[in-house]
Amino acid sequence: MLPEAVSQASPLTQPPPAPPNGRPFNPVLTLNGWSLPWRMKDGVKEFHLVAEPVVREIAPGMKANLWGYNGQSPGPTIEVVEGDRVRVFVTNRLPEVTSIHWHGQRLPNGMDGVTGLTQPGIAPGKTFVYEFVARRAGTFMYHPHADEMTQMAMGMMGFWVTHPRDIGTMRVDRDFVFLLNAYDIDPGSFTPRVNTMLDFNLWTFNSRAFPGIDPLVVRQGDKVRIRVGNLTMTNHPVHLHGHEFEVTGTDGGWVRPQARWPEVTADVAVGQMRAIEFVASEPGDWAFHCHKSHHTMNAMGHDVPTMIGVDQRGVAEKITQLMPDYMAMGDKGQSMGGMEMPIPENTLPMMGGEGPFGGVEMGGMFTVMKVRAEQKPGDYSDPGWYRHPPGTLAYEWQGGMPATQRNESPGGHLMQPTGKSAPIEMTVRKPSGHSGHQ
Numbered sequence: 282m283l284p285e286a287v288s289q290a291s292p293l294t295q296p297p298p299a300p301p302n303g304r305p306f307n308p309v310l311t312l313n314g315w316s317l318p319w320r321m322k323d324g325v326k327e328f329h330l331v332a333e334p335v336v337r338e339i340a341p342g343m344k345a346n347l348w349g350y351n352g353q354s355p356g357p358t359i360e361v362v363e364g365d366r367v368r369v370f371v372t373n374r375l376p377e378v379t380s381i382h383w384h385g386q387r388l389p390n391g392m393d394g395v396t397g398l399t400q401p402g403i404a405p406g407k408t409f410v411y412e413f414v415a416r417r418a419g420t421f422m423y424h425p426h427a428d429e430m431t432q433m434a435m436g437m438m439g440f441w442v443t444h445p446r447d448i449g450t451m452r453v454d455r456d457f458v459f460l461l462n463a464y465d466i467d468p469g470s471f472t473p474r475v476n477t478m479l480d481f482n483l484w485t486f487n488s489r490a491f492p493g494i495d496p497l498v499v500r501q502g503d504k505v506r507i508r509v510g511n512l513t514m515t516n517h518p519v520h521l522h523g524h525e526f527e528v529t530g531t532d533g534g535w536v537r538p539q540a541r542w543p544e545v546t547a548d549v550a551v552g553q554m555r556a557i558e559f560v561a562s563e564p565g566d567w568a569f570h571c572h573k574s575h576h577t578m579n580a581m582g583h584d585v586p587t588m589i590g591v592d593q594r595g596v597a598e599k600i601t602q603l604m605p606d607y608m609a610m611g612d613k614g615q616s617m618g619g620m621e622m623p624i625p626e627n628t629l630p631m632m633g634g635e636g637p638f639g640g641v642e643m644g645g646m647f648t649v650m651k652v653r654a655e656q657k658p659g660d661y662s663d664p665g666w667y668r669h670p671p672g673t674l675a676y677e678w679q680g681g682m683p684a685t686q687r688n689e690s691p692g693g694h695l696m697q698p699t700g701k702s703a704p705i706e707m708t709v710r711k712p713s714g715h716s717g718h719q
């Protein structure tokens with residue numbers, strides 16, 4: 282008999298229980314996801330993945346028709362221990378052939394899951410068995426190697442973690458994992474375009490867009506690892522506020538301590554995995570996001586012309602005669618904070634999320650790491666917004682303003698177009714006590 286194919290309906294983060302059998306390990310926390318239970322049979326860890334159409338809530342207010350595994354996209358995280366013998370049953374409930382490639386693993390060539398090269402495709406309705414020993418501890422992914430462009434554009438992918446054989450190796454207090462993924466879903470529609478190569482309009486962590494992405498909740502002083510895998514078609518510089526980290530793991534394994542350097546942004550290229558580590562020493566609500574600014578926007582942010590500095594007076598009245606609902610936007614930037622725009626059904630606002638001080642004006646690949654002194658070990662529940670100690674919050678200046686100093690020399694060029702140098706006039710203000718400060 283096949284092991285039960287456990288299915289998950291919720292897109293919320295499900296902290297996994299401690300492993301019930303087999304070698305002990307510290308489970309990871311899959312952001313807006315879950316880990317797949319296994320069955321132990323004659324010393325082999327057996328998992329059952331079902332490739333199938335799913336409905337994924339990308340964020341409250343928007344659902345997408347995707348393809349995934351066991352009820353969700355991405356599929357569940359698979360967690361095993363170095364040295365485990367693993368057997369994965371893969372049942373295909375899609376309308377076309379599929380396969381699973383175990384990205385990054387050392388395994389017998391015939392278990393590598395490349396349709397046509399190492400196996401025939403798994404036909405609809407059929408089940409294939411993959412079996413190998415998890416030889417190397419580290420961070421891995423799984424995805425089809427069959428009609429890849431369609432199946433990945435539809436959300437077929439999942440995370441795999443092989444824990445070290447010794448539970449004390451590379452030990453951390455909290456270990457978060459998620460995949461970077463992207464979709465092209467027209468505003469008002471439910472199904473991704475599958476032939477898009479570059480111009481995706483929904484940039485997601487584990488098929489969730491901000492404000493739908495759960496926070497990374499940690500206890501102050503915790504050693505934290507965040508593992509990220511990239512199965513989009515472009516790279517993502519992931520950036521953490523308030524802390525420096527080191528890349529301690531890549532797709533090829535752990536990075537030797539002598540080879541690490543501190544940074545605050547790690548670029549994760551296509552097909553790569555990165556594990557970053559740091560001590561969460563600074564309490565607060567720290568942004569954690571892709572640094573490509575159009576990746577922290579949702580669908581409505583694309584294909585909008587730049588209107589900064591354009592005087593739209595009069596234009597709106599003329600257009601309103603043709604389109605009664607027209608609203609001129611963007612002449613002072615595209616800030617959407619506190620602004621309600623009419624948008625099609627099943628579409629996320631371009632930039633959303635409410636913070637304690639107003640609109641966060643972010644979408645897509647953005648979430649918040651919440652560091653709290655009072656968070657209990659192992660507690661991932663949302664502690665609410667950070668309460669800033671007195672004197673630690675940016676505030677509005679209520680005093681006067683100095684007169685603006687302008688350089689009035691014509692043009693201010695070093696060289697005139699003729700090639701002759703022009704006299705430069707400069708006004709130098711020498712320090713004279715604190716008269717300029719107020």
Ligand SMILES: [Cu+2]
Binds near residue numbers: 517571572
């Ligand atoms: Cu990005």
